[in-house]
Amino acid sequence: MPPVTAAAPEPARRAGTGDFVHHPSGLLPALELTTAATQVQDDPELYEEAFQRVLQEVVDDADPQRSVAELIFWLSALSAGFLDQLASMLHTDRSVVVASIMGAFPDPERED
DSSP: OOOOOOOOOOOOOOTTOTTTTTSOTTHHHHHHHHHHHHTTTTOHHHHHHHHHHHHHHHHHSSSHHHHHHHHHHHHHHHHHHHHHHHHHHHTSOHHHHHHHHHHHSOOTTOOO
16 A cells, blocks of 8 residues: 655745735736836837736636736735835835835825
């Protein structure tokens, strides 16, 4: 009789991440949008096309609510990583980088 082997344990999960980290189906669309966003000054239509395509894929998915959640999760994760990397390169804190970005794009509705 063959020896009995135990099933591999589930990988540890951080609280609140659910299956998104272990099944990154939203990562590729998020990377596509992020990459297209870096090219927006050279080719504004590229971002618009990528945005429309990704949204259509999300809507057409068998579980669109989950697809939207995964896309938002991965866009947030990528943004946080990029902000941290930029802050590290500038030898400052992420909050300083975010404040600088927000200052570069003032809210037209806000009255100071």
